[in-house]
Amino acid sequence: MGSGALAEVELSEDLQGREVAFDSIPVIDISTLADGSDEAAVAAKLRDAAERVGFLYVTGHGIPQTMIDGMFAQARAFFDRPQDEKMAVHIGKWPVHRGYFPLFEENTDPAMTADLKEGFDIGRDLGPDDPEVLAGLPLHGANQWPQGDPSFRAAADGYFNALCRLGARLMRGFAIALDLEPDFFADKIDRPLAQLRLLHYPPQSGHVAAKTIGCGAHTDYGCVTVLAQDANGGLQVRNTEGEWISAPPVPGAFVVNLGDQMARWTNGRFQATPHRVINVSGKERYSMPFFFDPNWEAEIACLPSCEIPGEAPKFAPVLAGPYLQSRFDATFTYRQDKAAL
Numbered sequence: 177m178g179s180g181a182l183a184e185v186e187l188s189e190d191l192q193g194r195e196v197a198f199d200s201i202p203v204i205d206i207s208t209l210a211d212g213s214d215e216a217a218v219a220a221k222l223r224d225a226a227e228r229v230g231f232l233y234v235t236g237h238g239i240p241q242t243m244i245d246g247m248f249a250q251a252r253a254f255f256d257r258p259q260d261e262k263m264a265v266h267i268g269k270w271p272v273h274r275g276y277f278p279l280f281e282e283n284t285d286p287a288m289t290a291d292l293k294e295g296f297d298i299g300r301d302l303g304p305d306d307p308e309v310l311a312g313l314p315l316h317g318a319n320q321w322p323q324g325d326p327s328f329r330a331a332a333d334g335y336f337n338a339l340c341r342l343g344a345r346l347m348r349g350f351a352i353a354l355d356l357e358p359d360f361f362a363d364k365i366d367r368p369l370a371q372l373r374l375l376h377y378p379p380q381s382g383h384v385a386a387k388t389i390g391c392g393a394h395t396d397y398g399c400v401t402v403l404a405q406d407a408n409g410g411l412q413v414r415n416t417e418g419e420w421i422s423a424p425p426v427p428g429a430f431v432v433n434l435g436d437q438m439a440r441w442t443n444g445r446f447q448a449t450p451h452r453v454i455n456v457s458g459k460e461r462y463s464m465p466f467f468f469d470p471n472w473e474a475e476i477a478c479l480p481s482c483e484i485p486g487e488a489p490k491f492a493p494v495l496a497g498p499y500l501q502s503r504f505d506a507t508f509t510y511r512q513d514k515a516a517l
């Protein structure tokens with residue numbers, strides 16, 4: 177594998193990413209965000225990245241590397257399990273969109289064939305007495321866990337909670353960036369539809385065409401995505417000229433990008449930028465996107481600071497939860513199979 181496998185790869189022209197300097201996707205140190213010292217300077221950088229690029233690398237996030245590495249190790253161990261053990265926790269067996277999905281289950285770009293990746297979805301782990309569960313809210317409930325290894329659940333719980341705190345901190349930064357009160361989003365993200373996805377992309381070789389790749393071109397559905405990717409690269413981001421730019425791993429940094437809910441909230445001022453994944457590293461690729469999306473009933477309507485005088489908002493208001501659910505319904509085979517019953 178390694179460099180030997182690379183030589184066997186031939187990307188069709190529409191899949192070739194352009195290698196550019198790392199700083200074409202800005203690197204932003206957020207260590208002074210939420211410590212009261214220099215929030216305005218960080219927020220100004222966040223605003224620039226959100227408006228121009230829709231993607232940024234975040235350093236100074238405070239999540240220990242050992243925690244990230246530990247979660248990657250758990251993901252690898254899970255995907256190494258026999259297929260029948262993974263299928264025992266298939267996402268379609270669970271009412272609230274949690275658990276394992278195999279290769280080709282998800283199709284992020286419906287114009288193409290399904291994605292060459294397998295994954296495991298983890299959400300806020302809510303017990304039967306939780307008011308939202310009692311109220312029967314879709315997507316709210318307990319996680320599905322594989323048998324036999326409690327360390328997986330322990331690592332996922334710790335990582336999930338740390339990423340929820342980071343997501344809230346980023347939303348504070350974006351509120352300041354939008355000239356809103358710093359805690360403007362706080363009551364809209366205190367019961368977030370947060371989701372941690374563990375992903376495994378097998379390497380592709382031979383002729384790789386745009387029809388079947390690791391993760392088809394898409395925009396994210398929610399507010400803020402915080403992605404940890406391994407050393408193998410493969411993430412590409414489409415710039416405003418329509419060129420695909422590589423977003424290689426930057427040691428110690430998370431990739432952060434904005435989703436469609438944020439674009440809707442900001443009347444298109446903050447970019448939900450299309451991206452995709454092609455793993456031609458010759459190695460198994462692992463990544464862990466964490467989607468930090470608002471409370472089920474949060475209304476996503478043009479924010480006051482994003483209105484354009486004399487113009488109607490670009491997007492109709494939506495409720496965060498039903499909107500997210502409709503995007504899952506459009507891209508997961510198991511949900512379409514259920515709807516067809």
Ligand SMILES: O=C(O)CCC(=O)C(=O)O
Nearest residue numbers: 375391405411453463465
């Ligand atoms: O695996 C990655 O690097 C990105 C995955 C992604 O874009 C997604 O799951 O929305």
Ligand SMILES: [Fe+2]
Nearest residue numbers: 394395396451
């Ligand atoms: Fe994505």
